[in-house]
Amino acid sequence: MNRIPNRQVICEVLNRHADSDRDIVVLCSDSRGSASLAPFADAHPEQFIEVGIAEQDLVSVSAGLARCGKKVFAASPACFLSSRSLEQVKVDVAYSNTNVKLIGISGGISYGALGMTHHSAQDIAAIASIPNMRVYLPSDRFQTELLMESLLLDDLPAYLRVGRNAVEDVYEEGNTPFELNRATVVHEGSDIAIIACGELVGAAKKAAELLEKQGIGTRVLDMYCVKPIDREAVIRAAKETRAIITVEEHTVFGGLGSMVSQITASECPVVVKNLALPDAPVVTGTSKEVFDYYGLNAESIAKLASELVK
Amino acid sequence: MNTKELTAKSFELRRVVLDMIYRTKTGHIGGDFSVMDILVTLYYRQMHVGPELVSDPNRDRFILSKGHSVEALYAVLSDRGFFPETDLLTYSQFGSKYIGHPNNKVSGIEMNSGSLGHGLSLSVGMALAAKMDGAPYRVYTVMGDGELAEGSVWEGAMAAGHYHLENLTAFVDRNRLQISGGTEQVMAQDNLDARWSAFGWNVLHAAGNDVAALDAAVEQAKACKGKPTVILADTIKGYGVSFIENQAGWHHRVPTEEEYQKAAAELGERMVNAQ
Numbered sequence: 001m002n003r004i005p006n007r008q009v010i011c012e013v014l015n016r017h018a019d020s021d022r023d024i025v026v027l028c029s030d031s032r033g034s035a036s037l038a039p040f041a042d043a044h045p046e047q048f049i050e051v052g053i054a055e056q057d058l059v060s061v062s063a064g065l066a067r068c069g070k071k072v073f074a075a076s077p078a079c080f081l082s083s084r085s086l087e088q089v090k091v092d093v094a095y096s097n098t099n100v101k102l103i104g105i106s107g108g109i110s111y112g113a114l115g116m117t118h119h120s121a122q123d124i125a126a127i128a129s130i131p132n133m134r135v136y137l138p139s140d141r142f143q144t145e146l147l148m149e150s151l152l153l154d155d156l157p158a159y160l161r162v163g164r165n166a167v168e169d170v171y172e173e174g175n176t177p178f179e180l181n182r183a184t185v186v187h188e189g190s191d192i193a194i195i196a197c198g199e200l201v202g203a204a205k206k207a208a209e210l211l212e213k214q215g216i217g218t219r220v221l222d223m224y225c226v227k228p229i230d231r232e233a234v235i236r237a238a239k240e241t242r243a244i245i246t247v248e249e250h251t252v253f254g255g256l257g258s259m260v261s262q263i264t265a266s267e268c269p270v271v272v273k274n275l276a277l278p279d280a281p282v283v284t285g286t287s288k289e290v291f292d293y294y295g296l297n298a299e300s301i302a303k304l305a306s307e308l309v310k
Numbered sequence: 311m312n313t314k315e316l317t318a319k320s321f322e323l324r325r326v327v328l329d330m331i332y333r334t335k336t337g338h339i340g341g342d343f344s345v346m347d348i349l350v351t352l353y354y355r356q357m358h359v360g361p362e363l364v365s366d367p368n369r370d371r372f373i374l375s376k377g378h379s380v381e382a383l384y385a386v387l388s389d390r391g392f393f394p395e396t397d398l399l400t401y402s403q404f405g406s407k408y409i410g411h412p413n414n415k416v417s418g419i420e421m422n423s424g425s426l427g428h429g430l431s432l433s434v435g436m437a438l439a440a441k442m443d444g445a446p447y448r449v450y451t452v453m454g455d456g457e458l459a460e461g462s463v464w465e466g467a468m469a470a471g472h473y474h475l476e477n478l479t480a481f482v483d484r485n486r487l488q489i490s491g492g493t494e495q496v497m498a499q500d501n502l503d504a505r506w507s508a509f510g511w512n513v514l515h516a517a518g519n520d521v522a523a524l525d526a527a528v529e530q531a532k533a534c535k536g537k538p539t540v541i542l543a544d545t546i547k548g549y550g551v552s553f554i555e556n557q558a559g560w561h562h563r564v565p566t567e568e569e570y571q572k573a574a575a576e577l578g579e580r581m582v583n584a585q
Contacts, residue, residue: 057465064435096422
């Protein structure tokens with residue numbers, strides 16, 4: 001069982017590059033511990049800026065730094081980064097087109113029992129609706145690493161959301177197919193497609209393995225690039241399988257499920273079922289308890305899939 | 311340019327603003343006229359900027375945090391040669407990049423602004439970048455006094471004080487009016503000295519429609535070590551045209567033809583008298 005959370009991988013990549021690239025700057029809002037960025041702050045104090053508990057300032061200061069040539073990574077809990085400072089994201093990052101990579105940590109319902117103030121079940125909807133913002137939800141540590149390496153190469157805004165806990169590997173070390181802004185096929189099949197993002201890709205992959213035993217061929221797409229979404233992969237899934245299930249750690253409105261449904265409705269109508277968090281405060285519990293309660297696990301996905309292809 | 315020429319320039323550019331607003335029937339004339347002398351001081355006297363320096367990493371940086379005064383900035387940038395004067399004819403017209411708030415697709419404009427309360431934190435980021443790089447450039451921003459009600463201003467103020475950003479100078483265009491009326495009635499802003507001092511700033515006052523006074527204040531700001539400086543610029547909203555001055559109703563009113571003629575005549579007179 002993997003014990004390295006994706007946030008730790010982000011720190012490792014930044015640490016590795018910061019030695020040779022002095023323009024990399026990391027900002028936190030009293031969040032270096034929860035972002036796993038304390039090792040970066042210790043190793044590169046001159047490339048680390050603390051703004052205190054002030055998320056609006058975090059994002060605007062980041063944009064100012066970026067406008068002066070810095071490659072900025074601003075990390076803060078996804079719940080605050082995507083709502084408290086949303087206007088700064090819209091104006092100073094997206095509209096002014098600054099090289100700021102926003103790292104939303106402890107995303108989705110990672111904080112479990114801390115409740116709705118700390119959940120970020122609306123971040124995809126909020127940030128993806130802003131022109132010039134990209135939204136990425138990597139599925140495991142290997143993909144997180146490749147995504148970070150890729151984002152270091154461009155100078156455009158992006159939002160990247162990772163969870164708090166270590167998640168099981170979806171890929172294998174040294175064998176992680178990755179092309180920026182292209183969905184990764186995790187499992188191949190032509191009866192049904194499961195399109196997932198973030199840390200629920202693991203559950204989708206397991207569901208496909210359960211379905212295989214029932215003789216149901218399942219295509220699993222890792223849509224880590226929620227925006228810009230891989231339209232071609234969605235259309236192919238709609239054409240080449242009988243139904244689509246979307247799975248995400250996000251409210252049912254405005255996330256991956258909405259986007260996939262929009263594409264299929266206009267390009268290739270097919271049954272699309274959205275597995276997501278409800279339009280209601282999330283029940284109290286650990287991530288696993290919450291996922292199980294709302295059917296966001298391998299068994300529930302597989303059950304729905306087998307019903308759909310009956 | 312000497313002080314007389316700068317003062318004349320400020321009235322000449324107010325006339326450019328008046329024409330833009332009269333022609334297109336849109337704009338924030340009160341704040342434009344209020345802030346003009348600050349812009350003239352920065353762009354003709356103090357800042358290391360120019361059309362030949364737009365990509366120079368060592369250029370000074372400016373953010374118009376009170377972005378609704380963009381007509382004044384356009385007039386200044388055009389006169390300084392950042393873009394042709396004829397571009398001003400497209401101001402606020404269909405498809406134009408010269409919109410009603412600063413847009414960094416326009417030569418000479420660093421950041422988009424218009425939502426109040428962003429400029430100071432953006433400036434903090436720029437000033438921090440200069441310090442990290444050991445670069446000589448300075449960062450300037452102008453906020454409105456009504457804008458100081460935005461909480462994010464004080465997040466930026468706190469960070470600038472914390473990081474001792476002596477390379478950052480902020481102006482408050484203290485004209486004491488905002489769209490609904492007097493600032494002290496809408497949300498009191500007095501004791502600004504104490505507020506900014508408490509956040510670790512060097513606080514200066516200047517007559518805000520007097521280029522010599524503003525120029526002297528910026529010189530003092532540049533000499534201050536270990537602290538950012540705020541220049542509380544006592545201005546008159548609508549300065550330059552008597553019937554527009556000190557009237558909240560002229561926040562974004564468009565002059566009638568008669569008012570336009572009177573305003574143009576008065577600005578012309580004041581320009582001549584200044585020389």
